[in-house]
Amino acid sequence: MSKITKQSENFSKWYNEVIVQADLAEHGPVKGTMVIKPYGYSLWNNIKNELDKHIVESGHENAYFPLFIPKSFLEKEAKHVEGFAKECAVVTHSRLYVDGESLEVDPASKLEEEVIVRPTSETVIWSMFKKWINSYRDLPIKINQWANVVRWEMRTRLFLRTSEFLWQEGHTAHANKEEAMQEALDIVQIYQNLFENFLSIPVTVGRKSESERFAGAEETFTIEAMMRDKKALQAGTSHYLGTNFGEAFGVKFQNQDNKEEPVYATSWGVSTRMVGALIMAHGDEIGLRLPPKVAPIQVVIVPIYPKNGSDNLEKYVKEIEVKLTQMSLRAKTDVSENSPGFKFNHWEIRGVPIRIEVGIKEAEGNSITLCRRDTLEKTTISFSEIGSVAEMLNNIQENLFLEAKTFLSQNTTEAHTYADLKDVVDNNGGFVIAAWDGDSASEKKVKDDCGATIRCILSDDLDSDSKCIVTNNPAKHKVVFAKSY
Amino acid sequence: MSKITKQSENFSKWYNEVIVQADLAEHGPVKGTMVIKPYGYSLWNNIKNELDKHIVESGHENAYFPLFIPKSFLEKEAKHVEGFAKECAVVTHSRLYVDGESLEVDPASKLEEEVIVRPTSETVIWSMFKKWINSYRDLPIKINQWANVVRWEMRTRLFLRTSEFLWQEGHTAHANKEEAMQEALDIVQIYQNLFENFLSIPVTVGRKSESERFAGAEETFTIEAMMRDKKALQAGTSHYLGTNFGEAFGVKFQNQDNKEEPVYATSWGVSTRMVGALIMAHGDEIGLRLPPKVAPIQVVIVPIYPKNGSDNLEKYVKEIEVKLTQMSLRAKTDVSENSPGFKFNHWEIRGVPIRIEVGIKEAEGNSITLCRRDTLEKTTISFSEIGSVAEMLNNIQENLFLEAKTFLSQNTTEAHTYADLKDVVDNNGGFVIAAWDGDSASEKKVKDDCGATIRCILSDDLDSDSKCIVTNNPAKHKVVFAKSY
Numbered sequence: 016m017s018k019i020t021k022q023s024e025n026f027s028k029w030y031n032e033v034i035v036q037a038d039l040a041e042h043g044p045v046k047g048t049m050v051i052k053p054y055g056y057s058l059w060n061n062i063k064n065e066l067d068k069h070i071v072e073s074g075h076e077n078a079y080f081p082l083f084i085p086k087s088f089l090e091k092e093a094k095h096v097e098g099f100a101k102e103c104a105v106v107t108h109s110r111l112y113v114d115g116e117s118l119e120v121d122p123a124s125k126l127e128e129e130v131i132v133r134p135t136s137e138t139v140i141w142s143m144f145k146k147w148i149n150s151y152r153d154l155p156i157k158i159n160q161w162a163n164v165v166r167w168e169m170r171t172r173l174f175l176r177t178s179e180f181l182w183q184e185g186h187t188a189h190a191n192k193e194e195a196m197q198e199a200l201d202i203v204q205i206y207q208n209l210f211e212n213f214l215s216i217p218v219t220v221g222r223k224s225e226s227e228r229f230a231g232a233e234e235t236f237t238i239e240a241m242m243r244d245k246k247a248l249q250a251g252t253s254h255y256l257g258t259n260f261g262e263a264f265g266v267k268f269q270n271q272d273n274k275e276e277p278v279y280a281t282s283w284g285v286s287t288r289m290v291g292a293l294i295m296a297h298g299d300e301i302g303l304r305l306p307p308k309v310a311p312i313q314v315v316i317v318p319i320y321p322k323n324g325s326d327n328l329e330k331y332v333k334e335i336e337v338k339l340t341q342m343s344l345r346a347k348t349d350v351s352e353n354s355p356g357f358k359f360n361h362w363e364i365r366g367v368p369i370r371i372e373v374g375i376k377e378a379e380g381n382s383i384t385l386c387r388r389d390t391l392e393k394t395t396i397s398f399s400e401i402g403s404v405a406e407m408l409n410n411i412q413e414n415l416f417l418e419a420k421t422f423l424s425q426n427t428t429e430a431h432t433y434a435d436l437k438d439v440v441d442n443n444g445g446f447v448i449a450a451w452d453g454d455s456a457s458e459k460k461v462k463d464d465c466g467a468t469i470r471c472i473l474s475d476d477l478d479s480d481s482k483c484i485v486t487n488n489p490a491k492h493k494v495v496f497a498k499s500y
Numbered sequence: 501m502s503k504i505t506k507q508s509e510n511f512s513k514w515y516n517e518v519i520v521q522a523d524l525a526e527h528g529p530v531k532g533t534m535v536i537k538p539y540g541y542s543l544w545n546n547i548k549n550e551l552d553k554h555i556v557e558s559g560h561e562n563a564y565f566p567l568f569i570p571k572s573f574l575e576k577e578a579k580h581v582e583g584f585a586k587e588c589a590v591v592t593h594s595r596l597y598v599d600g601e602s603l604e605v606d607p608a609s610k611l612e613e614e615v616i617v618r619p620t621s622e623t624v625i626w627s628m629f630k631k632w633i634n635s636y637r638d639l640p641i642k643i644n645q646w647a648n649v650v651r652w653e654m655r656t657r658l659f660l661r662t663s664e665f666l667w668q669e670g671h672t673a674h675a676n677k678e679e680a681m682q683e684a685l686d687i688v689q690i691y692q693n694l695f696e697n698f699l700s701i702p703v704t705v706g707r708k709s710e711s712e713r714f715a716g717a718e719e720t721f722t723i724e725a726m727m728r729d730k731k732a733l734q735a736g737t738s739h740y741l742g743t744n745f746g747e748a749f750g751v752k753f754q755n756q757d758n759k760e761e762p763v764y765a766t767s768w769g770v771s772t773r774m775v776g777a778l779i780m781a782h783g784d785e786i787g788l789r790l791p792p793k794v795a796p797i798q799v800v801i802v803p804i805y806p807k808n809g810s811d812n813l814e815k816y817v818k819e820i821e822v823k824l825t826q827m828s829l830r831a832k833t834d835v836s837e838n839s840p841g842f843k844f845n846h847w848e849i850r851g852v853p854i855r856i857e858v859g860i861k862e863a864e865g866n867s868i869t870l871c872r873r874d875t876l877e878k879t880t881i882s883f884s885e886i887g888s889v890a891e892m893l894n895n896i897q898e899n900l901f902l903e904a905k906t907f908l909s910q911n912t913t914e915a916h917t918y919a920d921l922k923d924v925v926d927n928n929g930g931f932v933i934a935a936w937d938g939d940s941a942s943e944k945k946v947k948d949d950c951g952a953t954i955r956c957i958l959s960d961d962l963d964s965d966s967k968c969i970v971t972n973n974p975a976k977h978k979v980v981f982a983k984s985y
Contacts, residue, residue: 044573044627045615048566053643056563078541081533082617082648082664083589086596088529090603101595104568105605106617108590109652111571113582118575120590120614129605130530132567132591132617142529158538163567163648167594179567 019364021300026244031173033294037303037365040173047171047178051287054365055174057311058290059181063161065213065308066183066285069205075157075185080139082163083130088138092263095137095231102167104132104178132165137231137256137282140186141264148188148278150269156188157198174291175248175500182286188261188278190268195279196234199255202283203236206251214289215306215416216240216296217423218250219446219495221471226455229282233257239470239495241423242295245444247470247499250292253283291500297415303366304388306415307408314339314404315367316348317358319374331378335371338401344408363388368411369404389414436484436496440465446497448473450490452483460485467496504849506785511729516658518779522788522850525658532656532663536772539850540659542796543775544666548646550698550793551668551770554690560642560670565624567648568615573623577748580622580716587652589617589663617650622716622741622767625671626749633673633763635754641673642683659776660733660985667771673746673763675753680764681719684740687768688721691736699774700791700901701725701781702908703735704931704980706956711940714767718742724955724980726908727780730929732955732984735777738768776985782900788851789873791900792893799824799889800852801833802843804859816863820856823886829893848873853896854889874899921969921981925950931982933958935975937968945970952981 019032034040039055042048051059071077083106089096110124133139140158147153165179185202189195203220210216223235232254240250261267261278270276297304307313316339318332332348339346349358355372362370370386377383381398389411396403426445430436439447451457451469462468472492481490504517519525524540527533536544556562568591574581595609618624625643632638650664670687674680688705695701708720717739725735746752746763755761782789792798801824803817817833824831834843840857847855855871862868866883874896881888911930915921924932936942936954947953957977966975 041628041631043566043568044570044624045566045568048568050566050628051564053561053563056561059564060562076538076541077545078538079536079544079666081528081530081535082650083528083530083533085529086603086605089596090601096598096603101597103594103596104591104615105593105596105609106589107592107605110587111574111590111616112586116575118571118581120571120592124590130589131596139529143526143535146526165567181564 019302022243022298023300029298030295033298033302033364034173039290039294042171042173045178047168049173049177049179049287051181054311055290058293058305058309059287061309061311062209062214062289063183066205066209067161069209070159070183070185073201073205075159075187077160078158079160079162080136080143082133084133084136084139086129086131088142089131091138092231092259094259095263097230103134104165104167106130106132133162134164134166135282135284136160136162136164136184137186137260137280138264141260141266141280144188144261144278145264145266148266148268151190151271154188154190154268154278155194155198157185158187159183159185172291174287174294177287180287182284184284185282187281188266189281190270190276190279192257192279195257195281196255199234199236199253199281199283202253202281203238203251206238206253206283206285209285210238210240210250210292211416213306213308214293214296215412215419216250216292217416217420219423219471219473221473221495223252224453224455224458224469224472224494226458227469229254231256231259233259237471239497239499240292240296241419241426241446241497242292242500243298243422244295245426245497247446247495247497248288248292248295249470249499250289251283251285254281256280256282296419298366302364304415305366305368307368307412310366310368311345312347312362312365312367313344313408314346314369314371315362316346316371316373317355317362318348318350319355319372321375325375325378328373328375328378332373335373335383335398335401339404342402342405344405368408387411389418430484433484436461436467437465440467440496440498444498446470446495448493448495449484450477450481451492451494452486452488453491454483454486454488457483457485461496467498470495470497470499504787507728507783508785514783515780518783518787518849519658524775524779527656527658530663532653534658534662534664534772536666539796540775543778543790543794544772546794546796547694547699547774548668551690551694552646554694555644555668555670558686558690560644560672562645563643564645564647565621565628567618569618569621569624571614571616573627574616576623577716577744579744580748582715588619589650589652591615591617618647619649619651620767620769621645621647621649621669622671622745622765623749626745626751626765629673629746629763630749630751633751633753636675636756639673639675639753639763640679640683642670643672644668644670657776659772659779662772665772667769669769670767672766673751674766675755675761675764677742677764680742680766681740684719684721684738684766684768687738687766688723688736691723691738691768691770694770695723695725695735695777696901698791698793699778699781700897700904701735701777702901702905704908704956704958706958706980708737709938709940709943709954709957709979711943712954714739716741716744718744722956724982724984725777725781726904726911726931727777727985728783728907729780730911730982732931732980732982733773733777733780734955734984735774736768736770739766741765741767781904783851787849789900790851790853792853792897795851795853796830797832797847797850797852798829798893799831799854799856800847801831801856801858802840802847803833803835804840804857806860810860810863813858813860813863817858820858820868820883820886824889827887827890829890853893872896874903915969918969921946921952922950925952925981925983929983931955931980933978933980934969935962935966936977936979937971937973938976939968939971939973942968942970946981952983955980955982955984
C-alpha cells in the first residue's frame with residue numbers, strides 16, 4: 016500500500032486515491048459504470064437501512080416498478096422531456112445470434128417502439144397510478160422504491176456522477192396542494208436528519224431557483240452539503256410536482272361530492288452520491304474518517320504479537336472482541352500476517368473510528384490502548400473500563416458533526432457587493448449568502464463570471480430596501496451562491 | 501371485491517386472480533415487465549432479509565456490479581453464449597432529441613459496441629476478478645449481489661417468468677475444485693433451509709442433467725418444489741462452474757510455491773420467482789395462505805362495531821394491538837369503513853395467518869376470537885391467554901410445512917415401467933422417481949411423449965441390475981421426472 020496524495024495538495028486526486036485505497040469502488044467495463052466493492056457497498060447498505068426505516072415509519076410503502084419505459088411515456092410531460100430525455104440508454108433490439116465466433120444483434124428483433132432504461136420513474140409510476148387512483152379513498156399513495164437508474168454520462172466520477180447509480184425514489188399522490196407540499200417538506204426533514212444525525216454532515220436547506228429545478232417540478236427543495244474543498248454538493252432533493260404528471264397521464268380522482276379533481280404529486284430521491292459526500296465531508300490527509308453510526312467496522316483490534324506469538328495475548332484479544340460484540344458494537348480483529356504499521360495505515364485509510372492496539376504489555380497489565388481516527392489521539396484504559404468505548408464512539412459521531420459544522424460556518428460569508436461575492440468565490444470559496452432579484456439573467460451572470468451557481472434559496476424574508484447583489488434591482492430572495500459538484 | 505376462481509377448477513386462472521386480488525403485482529407497460537405492488541414487495545423483502553442474513557453469516561460480502569455488459573464479454577465463454585445470449589435487451593444508442601412534439605433516437609449517439617442489459621453477471625464479475633485475483637492470498641472471494649436482471653421473454657407470467665426480475669446472484673472464486681464444489685453444496689443447504697424453515701415449502705434436492713444445466717456450468721444443483729397443481733417449480737440453483745469463466749477471462753493465481761494455477765468458480769441465485777412458489781405451494785380455494793415468518797401482517801384485528809360505535813370496544817381493540825406489538829408480532833387493525841364480511845374476505849385472500857374478531861361481546865367478556873387462515877378454525881381465548889397467539893403462529897408455520905410435505909409424498913410415485921411413468925405423468929401428475937441411463941435421447945423421449953422433464957438427479961446409488969425406464973439399458977441415475985413451470 017502506498018501513501019495517498021494529501022487532501023490539501025490535490026483534492027480531486029486525493030478523492031480518487033481514497034476510493035481505490037479504501038477499496039470502495041472501481042470503474043466498470045462499460046464507460047461510466049461503477050463497481051461498488053464490498054466495503055463501499057456496506058457504507059451504502061448502512062445508509063439505505065437507516066433511511067428506509069424513516070421512510071417506512073413515516074407511512075411510505077416500498078414497491079418495485081420496471082426498469083424499462085416506453086419511449087412515448089417520456090414525451091408526455093413536456094418539461095420533463097426537456098430536462099431528462101437527452102442522455103439515456105436506448106434499447107432497440109431484443110435478440111443476439113451466434114455467427115461463428117462472434118455475437119451479432121439480430122436485425123429481426125428490432126423493437127416496434129424503443130424502450131428507455133429509466134433515468135427516473137415518474138412516467139412509469141404515473142402510468143400505474145392512472146389505474147390505481149379513482150376516488151378520494153385511494154389517496155394519498157405514498158410509494159418508495161430502491162432501484163438502479165441510468166443517465167448516460169460522458170464525464171464521470173465514482174459515486175458523484177456515474178451512468179448507472181443506485182438510489183431511492185419516492186413518488187406520492189395527493190388530493191390537494193397543501194398535503195403534497197407538506198409531504199415534500201417532510202421528506203426534506205427526513206433527509207436533513209439522516210445527514211446530520213447519521214452521517215454527521217450539516218446541510219443547508221432551501222428551494223432551488225427555476226433554472227436548477229427538477230424537470231417537471233413546480234418547486235424543488237434541496238439539501239446542500241459543504242465538502243472539505245469548500246464546494247457544495249447537492250445531497251438530496253424533494254420535488255413538489257403540482258398536477259403536471261397527473262395531467263400528463265390523465266389521472267383524476269372523484270372527491271366526496273363525486274366531482275373530478277386533479278391529483279397532486281411529489282417525488283424525491285437520494286443516491287449513492289451520499290457515499291461521495293461522506294468521503295469528501297469528513298476525509299482528512301490520510302484517508303476516510305467514518306462517523307461510527309455508518310461505519311461497517313466501528314472498532315478494529317490490532318494485536319501486536321511478539322516474534323514467537325503469545326497465547327496470553329491471543330486470549331486477551333479474544334476477550335476484548337467478545338466484550339465489544341456483546342456491547343452490540345461492530346468489532347473486528349485484524350488477524351492478517353501484515354505488520355502492525357501496515358495494519359494501522361490500512362484501517363486509517365478506511366476510516367474505522369477506533370483502533371485498539373494490544374501487545375504483550377497491555378495483556379499483562381489488563382489495559383487497552385485506544386486510537387481515535389477523528390483526532391488521532393491515543394488513550395489507555397483498563398479492561399474494566401471497556402464500556403467507555405461506546406461513549407467514545409458517540410463522541411466521535413458528535414465531534415465529526417461539530418468539526419464539519421465549524422468548517423461550514425467558517426466558510427460561509429455574507430456578501431453585500433458584487434465585488435465581494437466574486438472575490439470570495441474566486442479566492443476563498445465556500446458558501447456566499449447574498450440577496451438576489453430572482454432574475455435568471457443575473458443568476459447566469461454569476462455563473463459566467465466566477466462559476467458559482469445558486470445552490471438554494473434560503474428565504475424571501477428581506478428588508479424592503481434590499482438590493483440584488485448582481486443588478487442592484489430590488490431583491491426578492493436570500494440565496495446561497497457556491498461552486499458545486 | 502369479487503370471489504376468485506376456485507383453485508381446483510382452474511389453477512392457472514386462480515393464480516392470476518390471486519395475484520390481482522391480493523394486490524401482489526401487475527404487468528408493467530413494456531411487454532413482459534412487472535410492477536411489484538407494496539404487499540407483494542414486502543413478501544419479497546422479508547425473504548430477501550432472511551436470506552441475506554444467512555448469506556452474510558456464511559462469509560459472503562454484498563457488492564454491486566454494473567447493469568451493462570459489453571457485448572464482447574458474452575462471446576468469451578462459448579457454452580455460456582449458447583445458453584444465454586439469445587434473448588436479451590440490447591442498448592444501441594445513448595441519446596434522444598426532441599423533434600416537435602415527439603422524441604427521436606439520435607443516430608449520432610450510436611454506440612461503438614452494443615451494450616447488453618445483464619441477463620446474469622458472471623462475465624462482468626469475472627472481468628473484475630481478473631483484476632482482484634493475483635495470489636492465493638486473494639482467495640477465496642465470496643461475493644453476492646441483489647440486483648435486477650433482464651431476459652427478454654415473450655410468454656410471461658407474473659413472478660414466474662418476467663423479462664425483468666429481481667434476484668440475488670452469488671459469485672465465488674476458489675483455489676481448488678473441492679472448495680468450490682463444497683461452496684456450491686453449502687449454498688444449496690442455505691436455500692433448502694430458507695424454503696423449508698422460513699417458507700414452509702419442502703424441496704427435493706439434486707443435480708441437473710446435462711441438458712437442464714446452467715449455460716457454462718459443470719454441475720448445477722437445484723431445489724425443486726411441488727406446487728398444488730403437482731407441477732414442479734425450479735426454486736433455486738447453485739452452479740459449480742469449474743474453471744470455465746476463469747479461463748475465459750484469463751484469471752489465474754500464484755500458489756504458495758509461486759506457480760500459476762487456474763481459479764475455480766461457483767454462482768448461485770434465487771429470484772422473485774420465490775413469491776410465485778409461495779403462492780402456488782400454500783394457496784387454497786379462497787386465496788393466499790402465508791407462513792407467519794414471511795407474512796407482512798401476521799395478525800389482523802377486525803373490530804365489529806355496533807351501529808353507534810363503542811368506546812369500550814375501541815379501547816379493547818387498542819389493548820389487543822398494543823399487546824401483540826409488544827410480543828414483537830406484526831399486527832394491524834383494520835379500521836376501514838368496510839363491512840366485517842368484506843374485511844374477512846380481504847384478509848383471507850391476502851393470506852394473513854391469524855384474524856382476530858372482536859365485537860361488543862368479546863370486549864365485555866375480555867375474550868378474543870381467533871381464526872386461523874390455514875385451517876379456517878375458530879377458537880376463543882381470554883385476553884389473559886393472548887400469549888398463545890405466538891404459539892398458534894408457530895403451529896401454522898409448522899402445519900403449512902407438514903401439509904405441503906404430505907402433499908409432496910402423496911404425489912411422489914416410484915415408476916418401474918415406461919407405461920407406469922407415462923400413466924402417472926398423464927393422469928395423476930406429481931413427481932415420478934425412476935431409473936435413467938443418463939442418455940439425453942431417452943430424456944428427450946419422455947419430454948416428447950408426455951411433457952415431463954428430469955427435474956433432478958437424486959443419486960447414482962442404484963442396484964447393479966437397475967434398468968433405464970425408457971430404454972431398458974443399464975441405468976446410471978435415480979431421477980425425478982415431472983412437468984414443470
